[in-house]
Amino acid sequence: MWNYSEKLMDHFLNPRNVGEIENPDAVAEVGNITCGDALRLTLKVDEEERIVDAKFKTFGCGSAIASSSALTEMIIGKTLDEAAGITNKEIAAYLNGLPPEKMHCSVMGMEALEAAINHYRGIETPAEDREGEIVCKCFGVTDKKIERVVRENNLKTVEDVTHFCKAGGGCEECKPQIAEILEGVLQEMRSPSGVERRRVPRGKLTNIEKMQRIMETIDREIRPALNADGGDIELIDIDGDRVQVALRGSCAGCAASSITLKMSVEAKLREFVSEQIVVEEVVS
Amino acid sequence: MKTVYMDNNATTRVDPQVLDAMLPFFSERYGNPSSIHLFGGQISEALVRAREQVAALLGADPSEILFTSCGTESDNTAIRGTLRSYPEKHHIVTTRVEHPAVLTLCKELVREGYSVTELPVDRQGELDLDQLRESITPYTAIVSVMYANNETGVIFPVEEIAGVVHEKGAIFHCDAVQAVGKVPIDMQKSRIDLLSLSGHKLHASKGIGALYVRKGTRFRPFLIGGHQEHGRRGGTENVPAIIGLGRACELAAEHMGEENGRIRALRDRLERGLLEAVPHAYVNGHPDHRLPNTTNISFEYIEGEGILLLMSREGIAASSGSACTSGSLEPSHVLRAMGVPYTCAHGSIRFSLSRFNTEEEIDYVLEKLPPIIQRLREFSPYWNKKETFSAT
Incomplete structure (x- = not known):
């Protein structure tokens, strides 16, 4: 069994803000039943763009439900601009950590929030499969999404990528492609500082x-x-x-x-x- | 807290009588059966007896029983041993719903240059024997098909399969880890060549398994070392566990009628009760061709891990084919092979009973589980839109 924190278990057993707001000002639905988790988030937003209420419905495991509950607690009372800055890492931290294999639950929370904010502002959230190219066919994960989770969570291995966005967790055929994307982002992240690297040295090596x-x-x-x-x-x-x-x-x-x-x-x-x-x- | 253990396909409680039989072999009877002195002598006599007990449950000759460390070792021994015995053959036939002990081994064998055919199953988890027949070629060394599926309990027609396999000139290995002790098996009447079993699935301890090797079957050892097991498996015998397995087999024979009587009735009562109390719940696997102790039920629109966590709070232990409980991201390979829709696969729960379960425990689960399902469905974004997603 997973080693879930007490706080996570509390949010699973007593989830806050379950349900659906009637006539919501913002709605988002991310994930789907095939992938094993999905989240529907509804928000009530006042004139000053402050989130006065948030409710969720989640299909998924204990940590998916707890992450959704945590998300609603974290955003109620915040302005949309403040809420927009919330990252999946903060959702995980709010629950005193998630098992590595469950980090994708926190990513789902963050994505739902972004989609809801976009909905409120009238920005059409591009369907993920239209933004970038699908790399993982099993879970419909694009290269753009992989690049993003790698960058934002400082991921180092293909396994990490799978834990955070599910890519590579099905038939595993796309793992070499994920490794390539990962390597690309890592290079790009390292190269400006160049601290970690020692480039080709001058002079002849023994x-x-x-x-x-x-x-x-x-x-x-x-x-x-x-x-x-x-x-x-x-x-x-x-x-x-x-x-x-x-x-x-x-x-x-x-x-x-x-x-x-x-x-x-x-x-x-x-x-x-x-x-x-x-x-x-x-x-x- | 009250505890109800219904995860016996995962592992079983060691029967107190089995434990009693084992204990002396941890203390005063500690000899090595290979030793010539009296410490060893009395142990080798006990091993003879245990081997007879295991053979008796299977209707086998004691010389056909090989002790191993687990079901996985038995499977590896059977498959690898056969491949080495027939070096000119390089093809293996198995099914998509095998236990990882066989499936992962087959994937490894592909990397080593063998070819593998994984037979599909239908919506009820059953094989097409014509397809099996067509898949076996002159280069097929071994066909490995499980007796009964660990997740759904579906029983394959292993004798018919054995007939087809022999007709085509291959060896038939049967992973019977879930079947031994639950359904009567008589190797004298059977045509199975190699059969794996595991101690901890029938109230013996973990760390002990056995492989039945029919007399005359070509055999090469998997663990190479000393002369133990007549040179067929090196390594000092796990004496206490072997003694325990012998006793467990004896008890299993005594309780065989109960498996198909009382335990089956309990399972049916649990299944019926849940299907009546919970809408949008479906049984996975053929309703009749099934182990008497197992039921696998899908609760639509929710995810299995949540069900298990909430049941666990009530002291109820079962398991799930959902992705999230295993750390993998895909639901059970068995349910996917059967084509169970994802609306159902993620929310599947397996209950597997044993002779230690009682009617009162069934009532307890029937009381506690429906509200849990109801509660999780209230959280689910699909529950109020079920018309759009229904599997039926």
Whole structure:
């Protein structure tokens, strides 16, 4: 069973503001029955754009109901502008945390709030599948949404992405694509500061330095994404600028693997070790 | 707080008589059955007896019983052992509704280069035997089909399946973890080649399983090591658990009539009562071809985890095929394979009874559960719009 906090259990057992406001000023419905959770949020808003009442109806697990209850408690009394700043992290924190696998419940709360505010302001919330391209077909999650949860929650692994927005939680076929999107966002987030990275150094590296950098780069930049996908990479040999690696686990024998290898591993090693690096796959 | 345990397909309570039989083997009778001295000798005699008890429940010869550590090990031993025994064959046939012990293994085997056919089931969870026949090729080494499904209790026609499998020249393995002890099995009349069972599903302890290997069936060990189990499974025997399994099998034979009498009646009463008290509730799985102790009921428009959490507050333990209870995001693979609509799949609850359940407990669940369903439906955005979403 989940390790739910007392506060979460309280909001599940005694949910606040269940129901539907008659003649609401704002309405939003997010999620759907296929995906296993859905939330209908109705708001009453006064002339000063203050949320005077909020009610919810939720189809979903204990943490989905508790997140919805928490959301309504958090927004009542706030102006729409104030409420708009609420993030899914704050919803989770309000409940003294959610299990990692349940973070998507807090994301659903945040999305419902945004959609309701948009509805009030007459902005049509673009259907998610029209904004960006569907990556996860099982749960209808777009690249835009994945990029967003990665950015806003500082996610590091494909597993995190699944926990926060469900993408990759069904047939799992889209996991390599998620890894790519994740890597893209992470790069973009890191590059301005550049603190975490040591770019290609000036001057010639000794063989030992080069070997260390290659190993570090593989560990830091490449392995996590492969691990997330059930695969792994092994460094076989280094001969001058030729780096031989082998793919393991679910990556081994995968048709896309040599392309993956060429594109991502070589790019990383060229970026962090030497422009001259050539990567070869050893099939063992 | 009153507790009502109705999750016996997950695990069962160790019968007090089983525990009594086991206890001496933790204390004064601690010898290693392989030892030549008297400490070992008395243990190996006890093991002989336990093996006879297990064999008796199955109508098997004791030499056909191999002790393992669990049902999963039995399944792995059966499937991998057969594949190694027939190196020229590289195809496996199984079903979409198997336990992960078989399904995940098959996925791994695909990675290792084998090919696997997963047979579909219909809306009631049943197989099409013609489809089975067509799926078996000269390269099929083994067909692995469960006796009874853990989630729905649906029983497959395993003897007919065995007939089809043999007609096509393959080996038939049957994961009977949920069936042994609940339905009579007679291996003398049966044509099953390999059959897995697990101790903790029939009131023995966890950590013990067995594999029936029909005499003459090609066999290769899974755990390689010492000469234990006549060289078919290395590793010092889990003596207390084996003794417990023997006793549990003996008790299961004694209680077999009760399974199909009293327990079935309790299950039917629970099922009927819930369907009468709760609208938009449906039973998953064939109504008759089913284990006597299991019912899987879908409550539309709500999600199973909430039901379980609220039942748990009343001391009632059951399980759900909903996605959220397992940490996965998709509901049960069994219900999806059956084509149960999502409006139903997320809100499915499995009750699985045992001989320790009473009529009073059934009444208790019938009293407590309907208001829980009602309450969760009041939170659900779909409940008042059910006409749009109804599964019927």
